[in-house]
Amino acid sequence: MMPPQTQKGDTQRLMFAFFAISGLDILNALESCNAQHRQDMIEWIYSLQIQPDDDEESWSRCGFMGSCTFKLQSKESREYQHSHIAMTYTALSSLIILGDDLSRVNRPAVIRGVRALQQPDGSFCAHLGGSENDMRFIFCAAVICYTLKDWSGMDMPLVEDFIKSSLSYEGAIAQGPGLEAHGGSTYCAIAALVLMGRLSIFSDEQLDRLRNWLLMRQVAGFQGRPNKPDDTCYSFWVGATLKLLDRYQFTDKKKNREFILSTQQNLTGGFSKWPDNTSDPLHTYFGLCGLSLMGEPGLKEIDCALNMSVDAAKRLEQIQTWDS
Amino acid sequence: MSETESSGDECVLKCKKPAFVLYRNREEWKDVVPIPQADVHNAVVAINYSEKFKDVYDYLRAVLAKQEKSERVLKLTEDALNLNPANYSVWQYRREILRCLKIDLRRELVFSAKMIHQHPKNYQVWYHRKAIVEMLGDPSAELELTKNDLEYDSKNYHAWQHRQWVVQTFGMFDGEMVLCDTMIEADIRNNSAWNHRFFVMSNTTGFTPQVVAAQVDYTLQQISKAIHNESAWNFLRGILCQTKDGISGNIKVNTFCENLIASNNISPQLLAFLVDINMALAKEDQQAREKVKELCMQLATDVDTIRHNYWNYLAQTV
Known part of the structure; x- marks a missing residue:
């Protein structure tokens, strides 16, 4: 349990998890969490995945959320439940490090979610609700596409232009x-x-x-x-x-x-x-x-x-x- | 993350504000049933939320679920954002409410300025500011806002980024070169101010021979004051590379560097700059190649020993 001072990181819990999981891996100490605990982490990460529903537009919201702060059942609140590209990236990487095979990742949906965030100038926003767009999220998009072996998540020439400029x-x-x-x-x-x-x-x-x-x-x-x-x-x-x-x-x-x-x-x-x-x-x-x-x-x-x-x-x- | 919450009592003493009343104890919120956070069993990186945080977010979830957009929810988002200014969904919801209720956005600029002042390195507060300025179509408060922030932290990336967006989007370059002069005067090593200088030139005068000549003069003056200042050397390199003669073809610059060497006024930045000049000539000029080697040896053994491996390598490959 993290102390109340970390409340300001409430929407980025997945990123904190990544730092801990990848950090333990680099320390060669992931085994210090027992198998059950590692499985719990995997389940928790999957609980933050957003799946598409019958609505076509919902695909662009897919990926992972950083926390369950606004994981709500009501249909009205769906537009506030969208992925965050840095959380999708850290979710996938954490799953790999934990030994998961990504079989429960909705790959086409994640890729559609990433693609929806690319801007006309080639850069990426973090999420659909409105965010800054910069180089950080290009990196996130690249790792996600590389991990899922599907580069249709980005218009690559546009990304290249943004980086060059x-x-x-x-x-x-x-x-x-x-x-x-x-x-x-x-x-x-x-x-x-x-x-x-x-x-x-x-x-x-x-x-x-x-x-x-x-x-x-x-x-x-x-x-x-x-x-x-x-x-x-x-x-x-x-x-x-x-x-x-x-x-x-x-x-x-x-x-x-x-x-x-x-x-x-x-x-x-x-x-x-x-x-x-x-x-x-x-x-x-x-x-x-x-x-x-x-x-x-x-x-x-x-x-x-x-x-x-x-x-x-x-x-x-x-x-x-x-x-x- | 280092900020801690003060209890209600402390707050009364310190800021003479009324103590915070939990939403669950407020008569005017009796109609709302709070929704607790639905985390899975054995969740990781769980946070031990304060009572206040839980209360505010439980009520926020409840109104968000039914999409209530009202003045009281606007106030609730303010409490939620004070507890976690990085919650981008709350900012999104807040903007929806502002639109829906047709709130005077100038009022929002005041709130936004307060949030930026309290959390100057938070991405979401700056993005919200940008969104509101776009909605208003009025950037008139932005130069003052960013200037104030830069007085507090002259290298704040967010503030510079916002300022560049404003001056570029609304064509407000008029006072920008003066700002650069002032800020470089105040701190000659402020790399952000040097970058802004280049940005302003790129967007206004361009790099005509006259402009470059004037800027070379200015930069050499600044270098004379602090020959170790990499920011000024990088700027000099940057503007010279915009000219057809490149880094090696400016007689004034070359003479300036020679004079520094002659007066034994040496810095790693000066020698590295001379390495670049001679590298540019090295393809066709044996003497320049020898000069590169000599400079690299001096850097490796004496002037910039932390990078001795690099300078030795450059000396070998030239």
Whole structure:
């Protein structure tokens, strides 16, 4: 049971679950939850899936909700029960990590739900009720399509256009056109392109400039933008992007490791953004991921584009037996 | 997540507001039967909700289920959003109510400004703001709003994003370059302000030779004040790459860099910039290739040792 202070995360419980489940997997400690408990997690995740009904329009609401806050029976309230793309992504990934075979996922419905969120500029919104649209949700869409082996969930050329026009003068990628280059959005764009098999939209020169920008982000740990303090989660966002672009070997691992460990809390074991700060699930998870990228003993290797252990990514390959 | 709720008593003492009365104890809500959350057995990441949270959301579920859109529900959504401003469905419901009751949206701008002030890094509060401004078709309060927020956190991505949306959508670029000047003056290392500068140029003057020349002068002045400031160097690189001569073809810039070297005024950013200049020439120029190697060695062994592996690698591959 999480304390009342986490109420502000009420609609993102699935994401918290993902941080815990994938985090335990990377720690090679998923077995510390017994089989029944893991099954309970699987059932809970499936309970958040939205199925289409007789109404054609209902297909575009499909996917997963982050919580059951508004899981209601009444027909009138249906339009408030739609999937959230980040929750659909973390639901699928969590299911794979837990050993589920995705057989109860309504794949065509999930894909229709994703497609409904794409905007005319190529980006994605998070949900149908009205939300911001940016690079984060392109990543979510790409992981979902890759996982379900069905790219009809996105208009790929449109996505490519959006990513290209979000390349800033600094040489890295912003949340959208004209905005400031950022380590998080750069990860989202590059990981999505890798999953799409379309990294080639950038020239060698552009990729070299990007690699340079990414390497410059190391202070001791990594920062997300020039002249910002280093922050645990960028050890993953920037680090994983460098790995995808084959330049991670040029980072200073000793300094990075020291920084990440300096943000770990003695009492809870969790990691925080900065030293002497409050730890939280996101930074704890990405702190672990950052350590894993450096080959920290006892931690599983990570698939950088999918953001899950290589073990889990291999399991995904085994269960992807359906026709695309 | 770090904010904690104060109890009703504390609230009376601190903010002199009347204590919160649970909805289930309110006479005017007696007609509504609250609906508890329907989580499955053995749910994970369950939250130990406060009494107030449970009460507010139980009533919200009840009115949402029957789609009541009224003033009292509008007030209820306010309580729900104060408890969890990230609940995007509540914001959606709230917008439906505003539309349905034809509420004066200027009133909503006041509420929205308050929420942004309290939760400046929350995505939903900013999206709601954008939605209301679109509904109103009036962006006149937005420059002031974002300026105030940037005074509090000059690098808040949300505030910059909202501001860029406003000035681009409504063509309000007039004062933007002055804002950039002021913000860079206040903090020369504010990368967001430098980015905004580039954004404004792209959307207004473009990168004509005259404009670039003036901006090069400005940027070199700023670099002289802080030669380690990557933001200014990146901006310089950015505008030069918009010209036909590229990064290596600006005599003023080249001379400026040479002078810094000659006066032993060295920074990793300066040397990295010179690496880029010489890299651009390296294909046809043996001397430039040698220069790249020399600079990389200096960076690796002395000036930027944290990246020594990278600089050594570049030196080998040139």
